[in-house]
Amino acid sequence: MDDTLDHTTDHTVAARLAARMERLPRTTHSHRGWMVLLGSLFICDLIDTNALAYAAPAIQAEWGLSVGQIGQLTSYSFFGMFVGAILGGRLADRVGRRRTVVWATVLYSVASLLCALAPTVAVLGVLRVVTGVGIQAVTGVLIVYVAEMFPGASRGRCQALMLGIGLLGVPLAAGAARVIVPLSPNAWRWLFVFGAIGLVPALVARFVLPESVRWAVLNGRVAEATATVERLEAQSAHPLPEIVDVPVVHERKRPAELFAHGIRKRTVVATLTLVFGILGFYGFNSWVPTLLVERGYSTTEALTITTIFSVAPFAGALVGMVLADRFQRRTTSMVLTAVIAASMLVFAFTGSHWLLVVSGFVVTLLLQTNTAVLYAYLPEVFPTGLRGLGAGFANGFGRLAGFGNAFLIAAIAGALGFGGVFTATAVFILLAGLTVGLFGERTRGRRLEEIGEYAS
Template sequence: MDIVDPPSSSPTTHSVSPSARLERLPRITRSHRVWIALLSFIYACDWADIFSLSYAMPAMRQTWQLSTTQIGAVTSCTFAGMAIGAVLGGRLSDKFGRRPTLIAGTIVFSVASILSALSPNYEVFIILRTLTGAGLQAVVGVVLVYVTEMFPRVSRGRYISLVIGLGSLGMPPMALAARIVVPAGPETWRWVFVFGGIGLLAVIFVPKLLPESVHWDETNGKTARTDQLVTTLEQHVIARTGSPLPAPAPAAPTTPQPMSNLFTARYRRRTVVLCVAMTFFLLGYYGFNNWVPTLLVDRGLTISAALTVTTVLSASPLAATLLALPITDRWERKRTCMVLCMLAAAAVTAFAYTHNYATLVVSGFLTQLFFVTTFQVLYAYLPENFPTALRGSGAGLANGVGRAAGIASGFITAAIVTVLGFAGAFGAAALFSTLAGLIIGTFGANTHNRNLDDVDGHQQSAVAKSSAASEPRTLERAAAPATPQHYSEPLDARRGRASDLGGPPRGTD
């Protein structure tokens, strides 16, 4: 069995980019599984906290005698925090690293959630929910970028779906807890936000179990620990498969870049497309989710009955994961997003106009199913559009602009409810979802099964030609016995692989 030599034993081990070696792995390792478990727990805390406001809002409205406009203001302030957290968290993760930003964001949203439970009035609560939103969205952005950068290219989409799906398991316990706690007393809704602080437990384990991103380390010159980590992962894969690894494609060199580069000719189109698509998608998604309990009560259901409906809907993300896993890496992600957005629009339209309780529950479940599945595919797609040095910033900006639209969404939905009522509010959500799907499906970049820094094919193919022209065959032959998994294909085959945008066959996970 061929085993990778330790980094110090052979200079040729360093001749190939660690990130390129990581992306070509045909399967994940037990280290990846540990990362999945930890990131999923963090994401579960995030999901639970995001929807805590929706579950508590009907009772809060009675405690503080809130108007529909004030409810919209709370929702909008949460989105304002998310917009700030998405942009700031993305940039901080590009500058200081994925791991420290993840830790800081988790602390912020957990502590702010606990303090929200102690709010003496509406005004203090709004400030704390803004801070909660900032921490939440900073964490979401880093989790998505981390999985994108640390998992093999042939399977990173399905593992983003898996993390989001496992994370969505935080919704049913929170919905069930709210169903039990909120109706128990006039201010027992406060406990819902205490539950949202459970993310502090994750802070204990992140420094010990989660290494820094290989792509980020490489871009910032920290190659020693990166090479050692990737070598260990390679050893685990070879030990499991008993076969040499496929040759990595030549990797484009990356260096830190200013955020303004997102608006240069190279990245401007994808930046604008993703920002606009995220704006419409999140207007539709949160226009549905944030208003379901409140509008069901306004339509005549009791608080308990409305929360029963949301508890049923909260089970849909698990089904969404089962739907997303086989399709996220199978087809071009932008077109998959378009189809899912159309299905969500159809389901939410049925929800808006039905007067039958059973149809209401079924159509609501399907709406959540397609919305969350879209989220899983879309969140795999966003980070792939930008190079390592701008990945956090680009994905964060797109998320941030979408969340900024959510600032207006609370007031938009409140105005629509006033004029058009229940059906109009959810009909608007269907329209927004349709627009998001058409924009991303028509104008989005193709990213299917491509290396992270080769979305448009130009940068990678240029590097491949340069590498192939400058690399002597004698070096390959000399290096082959020491590190066969790095050079297990002839040079001519590797030249061909550099421009093979279809990528290697899917590995077994």
Template structure:
């Protein structure tokens, strides 16, 4: 299975790519969808709790920005640690421990009693959330065949995004009940602990990861078991694997390769793309409830509007299904980001309550189409030995940028007014689409190691 030059013979990846969708893939879809459901719900909890904290704790917009920034600083740390951990110990173990970590600290959020305490706890919770995201994206990219990995990433994200409207409507019910109603939002975010237990008992390790670590016999057992089940079901042998993908064996995680001559352009371009994407995404979603209150709406009406707008998230991610593998990630991202920029500016003009809802819904919907495309694209452009740390580093820089992003939005709103926030968000999306279209690599329906080479 390994030649003298340190390369595998490439059959493991080729066998994964020729598999039809199996019961194992269905388990992956179900469990990762549930993990993302609770993680994405938790990610948005502070946005829904913030209006109540502004009212009962008398927090300023600037203080809210500090808490949001602390959360994103934690996500930056989590992306780096989680990416390195998943490349070192495996995708499955990283998924389990990161899910346990963020779920436990989500519960701790519910018992905080000060803004300073929230800053600390949201920082730690952010570490677990982003570590889980990086591990999950890498796992999906490696476990699904190359021709369909984009659509199944969008399906998993689409189901997981149900966590946002679930959390939004739950917040709509509990937050207005009194000074401590917001605490129940974080309690719900801790339910990911239930799913973490199922990961260990139902999901195998990625055969691709096992291969680069020299654990070829274990990878062989996993694939042979899948192939036997499939052949028994279809009544015939599977075709011989084609398009072999040799990989460089590596016991360590060669982080320095991210900045080698071969990969540094990809690392830099994708890092800037993620910075722009995160600044734009959270410049819109994290601030909608609070800015509506500051603009004169009641807390109840602000949460109602936010809850309605959030429903667009699920169809938005699913919209990526028919386009991601057919038209490609980078081409689709350019078109989607242009449309988002237009919708965001029209939302910020606030002609009436109807236009706020319509353009808010469209913005929220297409933001998740963009996210599904970018989530699929990110782990695809790095080789298996640094796939997770590459995804973590680039994604993490976007999260780090948003440490300042929360303060930046607060400053723009304070000095230039409501509409200026949405102009800033629209510009970020336009630059993101142009950059990835001009300098990104094509990944759809291509073998992972061939993309990396």
């Protein structure tokens, strides 16, 4: 078949297949299998993301590095994520969702293996940039895939479930580090070997995961897309509703169209939301242990408190499953960030130990809930031909904010102390919620094409 459909029929075919996808009342057996695979890819993503953090003390000891040099290594990963989010998004729009996920996973897995062989901190730094490119390319395309391939009525719930499964990668990485790192002074290298485990689900995805129906039909692979839709319909346990067609202008788009009339506002809103959100998210989570010690807690007390907080992300993802499809996502995010900001201020200024612990737990929990809501919202607001790049652009600049976050928060801590840092993170997270809440799009109860293809 030709690479592109005949222009007189492509819109009709795209609209009909999209309508058949949207009418699916619930997830099917195939959807559930895909979710296990996507969640596994996300687990591996987070294992590799956290590998450096857990290996850092041993690396610092073996190579005699300063705290500043370790901080630079961490920031290199964020820079790679900035590149990976945008590059991965563009590739997903050009060569396909599945192919990008598979090869980006291979990229960061191979880079992680090479990290295990790194002879110097400079080489390790370069490899962490490459690792960051692959990791964020995968993350960005996974949320696009869920948006396009799972039933519209449960898109938010499915995004939250994938996030919840992926978060298992954090304790897995911590557990592996606890076993591996103490074995010898250079055993930390094996932690990066463990970080390459993503090669396994990548191989499975290559043969099991179908291409996104929406991307496939946009790129002339109509028979493949139709076969996938027919399989999902056959697995549906209940009679399917009537097909309700919506005329769709379904076509490839140039990257510059992210800033064309009708899409520009969405790009700016999504980008600012992610920038403010990541400043607030990492500003809080990355600095709590250090600043608790600065405030007068012992290292043991600080680690005890953060261990309590570590339970919260999983609960936050579960709360996201409850909320993501129940209300408008933009409204949900605005309310969540208001509660998070208020809790951060309590955490910043309370003199009560138990109130500090409770408020910090609430912040950590709801930050993940808000992440689940934004993961659902982000890919919905862009048309199919720009969905990967649009979500990647916003996410990429958010990661760039994460790159600068360490320097910004360090400056605020030096000037304003504990209370000043968490007041700043409260302001950042509130700005994220206000941006999407006041200027974002309504997405709940609307079909993907209805939201994204008719930007105005």
